[in-house]
Every structure is written in C-alpha cells, then in structure tokens.
Amino acid sequence: MLTHPQFDPIALDIPIPLLDKHLQIHWYGLTYLVAFGLFLFLARLRVKKPWFAQAGWTARDVEDLLFFGVVGVVLGGRLGYVLFYKPAYYASHPLEVFAVWKGGMSFHGGLLGVVAAMAVFAWLRQRHFWQVTDLIAPCVPTGLASGRMGNFINGELWGRAADPSLPWAMVFPQAGPEMMPRHPSQIYQFLMEGLLLFVLLWIYGRKPRGLGQVSGAFLFGYGVFRFIAEYFREPDNFLGLLALNMSMGQWLCVPMILAGAAIWAWGSRQPVPTVAAGGRA
Template identity: 75%
Template sequence: MLTHPQFNPVALDLTPLGLPIQIHWYGITYLVAFGLFLYLAGRRVRLPWFANAGWQRRDVEDLLFFGVLGVVLGGRLGYVFFYKPAYYLQHPLEIFHVWKGGMAFHGGLLGVMVAMALFAWLRKRPFLQLMDLIAPCVPTGLASGRIGNFINGELWGRQADPSLPWAMVFPQSGLDIARHPSQLYQFGLEGMALFVLLWLYARTERAQGQVAAAFLFGYGVFRFIAEYFREPDGFLGLLTFSLSMGQWLCVPMIVGGAALWVWCGQRAGAGVKA
C-alpha cells in the first residue's frame, strides 16, 4: 500500500527573493492544457475539410479565449447549481469566492458550449462544425487537470483493498485507509484513452456533428465508470440507485451523445447541408 507523496502545491516560490509570486502546479497544468489545445487544434484546422471551410490558426487562438471564459464561468456556476444550490442561495456573495475552490466539469462543458455558440454566431460558422473541430483537443486538457488534482491530493478515491498494489492513503482525507487513486484513473480514461480514440476517429471526415457526439458519449461513459472509484462528495453522498451526482450528470451526456451521433448520420445521409 502506498501513501500519497504530499507534493508541495507551489512549484516555484519567488517570495524569498522579495517578489510576491508563487506559481502553483495546478496553474501549470492549466497552462499545459491551453498549450496542448493550441497545438492540437492548430493541426486540425489544416485538415482539408476544415481548411476548405476557411478555418485558420488565428481562429484557434480566439476559440481558446472564448473557451477559457466558458470553462471558468460555467464550471463555477455548475458547481453552485449542481452541487450546493441551497448553500449558495443563503450565501450568494460566496459564488464569487473562486479562490476557495469549487468547479464542476459538467458546468464547464455547458459554459464552453454557450461560449462556442456565441463564437459561431459572431463568426457565422456552423456550430456543429466548430464543435467537431475542438472536441478531440479537449481530453488532453482534462488529463492535465487530473494530474493537478493528484498533485494536490484532492478528489481522492473510494476505499480500496489494501492488497491492491497501487492502493494509496491520502492524508488530506483525514482517514488512514487505502483508497483508489481515482485521479489517475480519470487521467487514463477520460483523458488519454478518450483522446486516442477521438483523435483516430476524427482523422477521417465524418458527418457534421458526429465527432462532437462521440466526445459527449465517450466522456460520459468513461466518467461514469471512473465515478465508481471516486469518493462522492461528502455533502451529497450517493443518490438514487447508489449513483453519484457525477454519474447522474453523465447520463444525459451518454444518451444525448448517442442520439446526436445517429441524428447527424441520418441528416448527412439525407443530404442536408449545414
């Protein structure tokens, strides 16, 4: 049985030099995520079906700006409304206390979709085409974020059999018990595995919207599986059918992704143009 290494969350501390600057590992993982997005999306705009539609590198840089706004605003509001609506109804000003933590992926996803819809409207671009462009570039950012969670020793897993070779004690949990390092499971599933599958699938031109649909479906399935190993939020616990909130939020992603994939294929087969 292992023990979490208890990394120092501060990667670089310049305060001893008289500079009020601390660079945290979690911030670095965000920068890595943004850099990977720029690189991967920059490659995708060179694919013939995107290049012929007029997509260029500068569009990618603008998309990143819109995406960051969507992630931050949507992730925060998602946490507020999905996980602690009663608390924030009583303490509305704390919604803005983002430095205390509290972000939700599913809220961030909705925020990004709204931001991308706004971008598509402003640039007169088909929304589904835009989502197909960026979808395969997202999982590496998710993987980077899960590494940040592991470094911080947060979002730990459920109790595991101590004989499991990679079972780990997370002192931050307050209990000296073996747990699943669920952050690393999520890194592997919704991060790297989803990236490889989507990247290979998206190398060939698909019916418009099907790559985005595959992301919704794939993320929903992988996250649903990973939630069986992740400790549910203490203030919520397990909900109906012993599923976590994260799993319930994945259900519409799985169903919606599958339905969107079928609808886009039928639409393309009928010769409907975007």
C-alpha cells in the same frame, strides 16, 4: 500499498525583493496552462485537415476559440458547481459565488459554459455550431488529463476505499485520520477520460465525418468513462450517494451519454464533407 507523495501545491516561489513579497505559482495553475497549450497545438493541427481548411478555418480562429473556451469553462465551471452541488449554501452566501480561490469547479458546468461560448463564437463568425464543436472535440481530453494530474498533485478528489492488497492502493493523509487505502481515482480519470478518450477521438476524427458525429462521440465517450470512474471516486461528503446508489457525477453523465448517442446518430445521416482533388484526409 502506496502513500500519496504530498506534493507542495506551490510549484514556484519567486521572491520580489523590491516589493518584499513572493510570486507563488501553483501546480494547478500550471496544469491549466498546459491544457491551454495542448489545445492550441492540437487544434492548429485539426484546422489543417482538408475539410476544415476548405471551409476557411485558420490558426487565428484557433486562438479566438481558445479565448472563448477559457471564458466559458471558468464561468460555467463555477456556476455549475454552485447550482449542481451546493445551491442551498450559495443561496444563503451569495457573495461566496465569486470566491473562486476557495475552490469549487464542476466539469459538467464547465462543459455547458464551453457549449454556450462556442454557440456565441459560431453566431459571430456565421459558422455551423456542430462544425465548431467537431473541430475542438478531439482537442479537449488532453486538457482534462492535465486537470486530473493537478487533482492528484493536490491530493484532492481521492477515491473510495480499496483492498489493501491492491498494488496501487494509496493512502491520502488529507482524506482523514483513519489512513485507509483508497483508489487513486484521479489517475483512473487521467487514463480514461483523458488519454484513452483523446486517442479514440483523434483516430476517429482523422477522417471526415457527418456533422456532429465527432461531437457526439466526445459526449458519449466522456459520459461513459466518467460514469465508470465515479464507481472508484469518493462521492462529495455533503452529497453522498443519491438515488440508485449513484453519485451526482454519474447522474450528470446520464444525459451526456444519451445526448451524445442521439447527436452521433443524427450526424450519421448528415452529408460527409468532401475533400477536393489533391487534398489528403
């Protein structure tokens, strides 16, 4: 049985003598920076694919996509948490909606925010929405993996109680005085909806696919992996388990899985982009 290392959440503490203050950089902020950097790197590789290059995609488009995506994930993640998890509380404390430094972000809300941002981008650039999301979908899981590492470093979003004989069962002291062994569910999510989903989507997206198929595969794959991981993750204490003993995260994954399967099936009937002579898929 292991014990969480209790990392200092502050990665860098830089003194500023002239102001008699310190510039503190948190690990969680660095994981966001890593996520954005990985997106830039991977999306620039994606736009070099012949079917994207022939459609006029450039590295500059990737930079603009990142800007739109950052705005979407921050606004959507916060509003999703407010609306999905604590609507009554924030209805009574509306000004705290803006207190993002107190925590509270929802992946599902962030996803909706990114979808909205990509729709705006597609409209402004006169591109097909599904072409935009097919481009970025394989570049997203590495960012999710980075975020889960941030959760683990912070010792938050810990797992449910585990058998003490489980070699990687871990005690999270911040989870309560009972010091019970738990599943390190952040690592499970890092491996499944992060690394594994990235590998599967990157391989699947190496060849031209029908419009929307890569996007559908992302929604379906994330929904399935997150649904599984939720069985090992401690439900939010202010919600607990809901109908059918499923967590809020699992219920939010159900429409993702169904929508992903439907979009993929629709995309399978769309024409596959052709590669001009001399291009490599």
